[in-house]
Amino acid sequence: MKNPGYPPKQGLYDPAHEHDACGVGFVVHIKGEKSHQIVEQAITVLENLDHRGACGCEENTGDGAGILLQIPHAFFQHACKGLGFSLPEPGEYGVGMIFLPDDRKLRPRCEKTLEKIIADEGQKLLGWRKVPTDNMYLGDTAKACEPFVRQVFIARGKGIKDDLAFERKLYVIRRRAENALRYGKDAVGEYFYVPSMSCKTIIYKGMLTARQLATFYPDLTDPLVEAAIAVVHSRFSTNTFPSWGRAHPYRYLIHNGEINTLRGNENWTHARQSMLASALFDGDLPKLFPIIQEDGSDSAKFDNCLEFLALSGRSLPHAMMMMIPEPWENHESMDEKKRAFYEFHSALSEPWDGPASIAFTDGTVVGAVLDRNGLRPSRYYVTKDDLVIMASEVGVLDVPPERVLEKRRLQPGRMFLVDTQEGRIISDEEIKQGMAGERPYRQWLDENSVHFDKLPGVDEKQPPHRRQATLERLQTFGYSFEDLRINIGPMAQNGIQPVGSMGTDTPLAVLSDKPQLLYNYFKQLFAQVTNPPIDPIREELITSTTLTLGSEGNLLDPKPESCRQLRISGPILKNSEMEKLRQIDRPGIKPVTLPILFNPHEGKTGLEGALEELFAAADRAIAGGATILILSDKGADRTHAPIPALLASAGLHHHLIRTGARTRVGLVLESGEPREVHHFCLLIGYGIQAVNPYLAFECLNYMIGEGMLKDIAYYDAVKGYIKAGVKGVVKVMAKMGISTIKSYCGAQIFEAVGLGRELIDKYFTWTPSRVGGIGLEDVALEAERQHAKAYPTYPLDGRTLEVHGQYQYRADGELHLFNPKTIHLLQKAARTNNYATFKEYTKLVDDQSERIATLRALMELKFAAKPVPLEEVEPVEEIVKRFKTGAMSYGSISKEAHEALAIAMNRIGGKSNTGEGGEDPARYVPDANGDSRNSAIKQVASGRFGVTSYYLTQAKELQIKMAQGAKPGEGGELPGRKVYPWIAKVRYSTPGVGLISPPPHHDIYSIEDLAQLIHDLKNANHHARISVKLVAEVGVGTIAAGVAKGHADVVL
Structure with a gap:
């Protein structure tokens, strides 16, 4: 039996980059009347969504298909009679659908481990049932990794009060089994998988096409298999490695779309674990960690979090409203109570952002929701005989027009819900008004949340123009004349990020022999096809730049003080706002400043020691009640060099995630280093929630004083620069289809080019890096060289900024593959039609490549020992x-x-x-x-x-x-x-x-x-x-x- 999951990470392949897009649907009887017809109709819906699924090179190996049903009690009662055990009443037992190894040695080990966990948790094992399967029509790939499918029946133990408490206990059993058998010391890995373990629902799924599901699982065609809710999914996996476990449905949802902010959501969820506490789990909470399983798809990870929230005391609609909130910040006509609900919960967690159509159910309610942009379609019919049919498109089930009572589409950010217990459809407005009215959220916010813009503060003061002092600081942080002329000046003057017309022909940072900032070793990722970019111009209303600073509190037990945070309207702070931040005196909001400086003459040892001291200082500050940490390099002087701001920020962010303290504090950076949109994006992407680029503002003052910026006041220049910076960040977020900066913060949507594995693992954890590169020693050396330029042994008169030649060719600047000499030769060759001149041009370009400006220049052509005969060449x-x-x-x-x-x-x-x-x-x-x-x-x-x-x-x-x-x-x-x-x-x-x-x-x-x-x-x-x-x-x-x-x- 082959591994039923994805291949391991190897070469340029990484299973973390798998994508999928799918067809979703459900059929539900509003009054909760169970019938086999509902199951049949759901399978018909699935088969009619077959074109939304996919198969690879084998037409009979699908990307995945499945169905989630309410537990068919009558069917199981009949099926178990011949197995030597009988079932108690519905709700008194749970059923686990288990994928086991086909290996006869491994399978009993898995079963015994699961049985022991069931007993340890005080529940009673009733028995096992082998699930009938028919793989006759499966392709070879699906057969090669086909699991052995069994169902385990578990009776409710003593002391379990109700269905929900039993559901929690089954959740604990499943998570313990997964931790032991998938991830533990003696684990069998992906050969063990639990599609479902519940007293309400069961899932049949696999690496199947939509039309193979009912054939592979004959159970589904038995008339005794009845349900009032049936949820189906057909998967289009945009890769060549579908798997049995990654087929949908998951335990609570089916999903068509992508979660673009996944890495950030994972990081934040992991960081919150140390602050969680719940009486509902009665000491079982640590058994559930990690909440999110690292090897899951984005849909599986969303389901992990949704399941955890739903079983921790929140209703499914409540949990969905937290994870996929509608765009409330710029919605002026939104009801005030609903706005307060969203605002309060934004202090507890960030949105899971990306194009999504999600259907969800707990076996009693079933509903659906679209992302805030509405980028995945879903439509539904309501019939006169109390059926609701929802799917990715119309026409999935033949319904005579005279039977149709209502037909509509889901709307962006809106929720559709059917409650089979109450026997009715509940409107989006009723759901959300009900949630919003559960607690006095507006009162809690008014009493605890602090809006930074509304606090009294000091006016922005124009600093005096001190030319030499400013130049010294600019050189300390590696500014060039191009930074001022091409980036900072136009940003301030025009309020937008400058746009260039050509790509870059300069070397990668790791291959350049010129000084490089750490930011230059990172490239922004972007979305295409499966998770498309969004339009930041047309869709401006649904974007949000609001961030919160402070401690989050216990996610599972929200209290009024859970929103005791500082709410800022954007990620870039003026100097006066930094002064105001330091002066805040409010309960639960305590800023502490930590220096990010080191002795440049101590090299790697000095830099590493300074970083460790920063981490220790942060731990001490948090223990002392700090809720906002300000990282500042303002003390840089002749004996103190600034730690690269990105290194300090990302390193501390990941240190606090590892120690479980990240959600106890907000991180603010006060640094002279960042000045470009790319810099701001990286800092936010690696956990910084607000940036004060104080030297960029001083630079504006310098440019005005030197006549480089004309007809603009300092205050307007600062305002324009901040506007350009924030718009630029929003534009970069939009490349990844992300609408909110809160979701973008910590999402790490970058790849590194030229950083060594040791540096990545410790300070930029989970960042993709395809090639090796520099380590901490090289970063320290770069910082030392830059510091030496600013503070030479013998002070220089007439100090000026260098022109690095990054954007435009300079004789002593950065290498450009296309420079005056190459362009002249190309033009001359074209105008004179001279082949010899053209060969001069190509030789010059080839020689430049040998100076190692690109990754391909590191490679050489490998020639065959024996040339191919000329007559065989075209x-x-x-x-x-x-x-x-x-x-x-x-x-x-x-x-x-x-x-x-x-x-x-x-x-x-x-x-x-x-x-x-x-x-x-x-x-x-x-x-x-x-x-x-x-x-x-x-x-x-x-x-x-x-x-x-x-x-x-x-x-x-x-x-x-x-x-x-x-x-x-x-x-x-x-x-x-x-x-x-x-x-x-x-x-x-x-x-x-x-x-x-x-x-x-x-x-x-x-x-x-x-x-x-x-x-x-x-x-x-x-x-x-x-x-x-x-x-x-x-x-x-x-x-x-x-x-x-x-x-x-x-x-x-």
Whole structure:
């Protein structure tokens, strides 16, 4: 039997990057009347969602399908009679659905371990039942890892008062069994899995297609299997490694979508464990830890948290409102009680953010909710005979129109609920008003929560202009003249992050011989296809920049003081706000400042010692009642260098997670180092909740004093800079489909390039890093060199900032692959049509690559010992037919260049690409000399500029552009000054008006949507190949596999 789960982490593969998108549905009888017909109808719904599931290379091996039912008592009573034991009344026993190893030695060991745990927990084992299965129609892959499926029956022990208490005890039994058999010392790993263990519900699922479920599990076709609630799911796993355990449903939910903030949610949940206490579990709480199982999918981890909240005293709707709150911050017309509910709970936990359609049930109520953006569709019918049918789309069950009482769609952030005990549908408004009215949340907030903006404070003072002192500090933190001119100045002047038109041709930080900030070793991740980016412009109303600072309290027992936190409206604080923060004198809010400095002459030892002292100082401060820790490098001088702010912040964040103290404090950074949007994003992503970039503000004052910033007051410059910084962070969050900074905080949505494993594991835990790199010793050396520049042995007169040449070429600056010499040679070769000059150009570029500016420059071609005979090599004429140009749009390059590329490619039989700017229909007609200016590849991008039916029919290949190569996760942008009338004509737009491609295709929010567009384009042009352009990132292979399952002809 093969491992039923994912392969282990190896090479560039990591199971953490698996994605999925699915079909969801349920059938419920509102009055709670059980029947086999409900089960049959649910299976029909599942089979009609088969196109939303997927299979790999084997058509009979599915990505996963399953059904969750209420326990069919009559069926089990009949089935168990022949097994030597009888069942008590419903609710007096629970059923565990168990996936066991097929190995005859391992299986008895698992069973005995589970039986011992049942006895230890004071419950009674009734017996085991082998679940009949029929694998005749399964593919070889599914058969190879097929588990041995058994059901265990457990009678309620003495002292268990009610169903809910029994459900908690079964939860404890399952978690103990999982910890022992999946993760313990003698574990069998993923060979042991418990789909469900409950006294209310049972789950049948597996690595099946939707149509195989009822065949594989004959139980489901027995007329005695009756239910009033049946929830089904068909999985589209965008990878080649589906598994039995990761099929849905999970214990409480089915999920179509992605949780984009998963790493942060996991970190925060783990950190909260040390503060949890609950009388409901009567000492069993530690047995449940960790709450979230590390090897689960995003859906499984969401289910772990939902289950924990639901069994800890909250109703399912209450728990769902906490985990997926609607966008309340900017909702001016929202009822005040409901707003208070959301505001109070935002002090307890952060949202699980990402596109999602989730159906949930505990066997009594069943409901559904969409994410705050509504990016996964769901629709439902209510019939006159008290049925509710909900699914990802309409038409999943044939219902005569005359039977339909009501049909609607789920709305963003809204909840739909059926209570079979009360026998009615409960509206979103009633659910939430009921939750909001349970406790006096507004009163608790008014008495405890502190709104930072409403506190009296000091005015922002313009500091005196001290040129030399400012320059000294700027050099200490590695500022360059480019930082001022290209980043900080435009941010202050325009209130937006500056945009460049080209990609970067400078070396990676780890390969550069110039000083580098630690931020430069990290790359932002972005969403594409399965968890799309959101549009921060169109969807501004649902974004939130609010954060809270302070101690969270016990999640399981909220009290008025649980919201005793400082609420700030944005993550960037002015100098005056830092002063106000330090002066706060409120119960439960105690800020303490910790220095982040070290002796630069002590190298790695000094830096490591300073970090350990920082961690110890933080522990002492927390023990002394601190609820806000301010990390400050303001004391930097000749003998004290600043610890790299990102290293100190991330290191302390993870130290506090490991010690269980992270949720006891808020983290604020007061540093001269951060000045770019990327810096702010990294700091927030690694746990900092507010940043005061004091030197950036001093820099603005310096620029005004030096005449570099004109016609703007210092106060307005600070305001513009903060606005640009916050908007930039929101834009980066949107790349990952995240709407709230509170969810983004600690989410670590970055990969490291060039950091060593030891450094990653200790200070940037769980950060992906594909290659090795520098360690703490190198970081210390970099800091020492930078400090030495600011404080040379012999003081220099006429001190000025260096021009690093990061953005624009400088002779003594950073290496650029494209520089005046290479560009001159290329232009000369093209203008003179001189092949010898072109060879000079290619040799120069190749020689530069050998200076190791890129990762590929670290590799060498490996030649075969014996060359391939020339007669076996394709002729040049055939090879060039595979040539394709880059997708540069008309508008980003000139008409002459765009057409020349098309003519050249058509002459040699290659393919040119229109880019996303459309194409003049006049080019579809060959020129008089026989040349064709028609581009063979035509792009369909998110803006759909120039896309018409005629355009689509003139292509040999239609390319769906899912992400912008130069700015992944963002849309392309053509400034208004470049939208000339002739370009506007081709793009069907207005001259002079800037054009921005949205980050997502607004009709593609899932893999199924992409499959639909592929289908539509194939119908628009039967002869064209359909290609999908992705951007390379960590885990892109899993997305590419899913795109291939969506029937794309080419993935690039």
